[in-house]
Amino acid sequence: MRLSRVLRAGAVVTALALSVAACGGGKKADASDSLVDKASSAKKLTVGIKFDQPGLGLKKPDGSFEGFDVDVARYIAKELGVDAANVTFKEAQSKERENLIKNGDVDFIVATYSINDDRKKSVDFAGPYFIAGQDLLVKKGNTSITGKESLNGKNLCSVTGSTPAQNIKDKFSKEANLQQYGKYTDCISALLNGTVDAVSTDDVILAGYAAQYPGKLDLVGQPFTTEKYGVGLKKGDTKAQKAVNDAILKMENSGDWKKSLETNVGPSGYKIPDAPAITEK
Structure with a gap:
């Protein structure tokens, strides 16, 4: 009788161990699934x-x-x-x-x-x-910004964590005053109300915003990176x-x-x- 109880207990422990192993193995497989x-x-x-x-x-x-x-x-x-x-x-x-x-x-x-x-x-x-290619977006009629060479003293907006923001930090930190927002729509609002002089990100993105605000914004059209x-x-x-x-x-x-x-x-x-x-x- 005693031996029987020991065997039954061992069987339960083994079953539990197999169950845990199976669950653990399942999670591991799920994590590696393509x-x-x-x-x-x-x-x-x-x-x-x-x-x-x-x-x-x-x-x-x-x-x-x-x-x-x-x-x-x-x-x-x-x-x-x-x-x-x-x-x-x-x-x-x-x-x-x-x-x-x-x-x-x-x-x-x-x-x-x-x-x-x-x-x-x-x-x-x-x-x-x-x-x-990274470019610049300005308010309609702004002729003081014609490309990357004209950023001295300008307030420039880009998005936190973006490649364009990092490019400005790496290449133009001495020329431009970079302001970083969470979204490009925030940058566009800052451009429209005059808080910043230009928004910088990829040209295809800026073209979309220029189309959204016809007659108010201009794409400079001088890309200076390849993205x-x-x-x-x-x-x-x-x-x-x-x-x-x-x-x-x-x-x-x-x-x-x-x-x-x-x-x-x-x-x-x-x-x-x-x-x-x-x-x-």
Whole structure:
């Protein structure tokens, strides 16, 4: 009888140990699953985009979304087997993008996200799917700012955590007085009310704001950097990187890439560039 009780107790302990191990193993497997596998099984995705960039990523008053980045995100999702109706968009402010990916708050990011070595330490990229250049936006009639060489003593606005803000710090900190806000819409408001002399970010972003305020803002049109927009992915997810690269190439070759840019960015007068070559592999 005593031996029987000991055997039963041992069996319970073993069963519990196996149960715990199975649970732990399940979590580990989930953590290593690729975006591709999640899309295939769950049939839904959460994508980080900008909510305040006309022509690229914009949340409209009715709660819907439009823009080139929105179209790219939906196209990628479709190629991964997820319908547009099952894509949830989450705001991805510049300073939060790496954490959104690392924490699993989004499955991928399409938010004018410039590829650089510092960011690649914590996230991976697919693409690029677009190449822009940092430029300047001024109030209509401002002839004192004609490019990067005319920033002496000027109040310049960009967004905290963005590549353009870092470029200003690195290259023009002695010339320009940089003010950093959380969103570009805050910078645009400061420009319109005269708090700052210019807003600096990528030319395609600025073109969208110029189109939003016709007759009030001018794009200087002298870009001074090259910004490769990539799709932000979880570090080490090479399966997703390949799948997203394939989706970008398909969008470009089908004509949908150019059509989206013509619809969303073309009305601003911005010259649509050629599709870039994929470099992140």
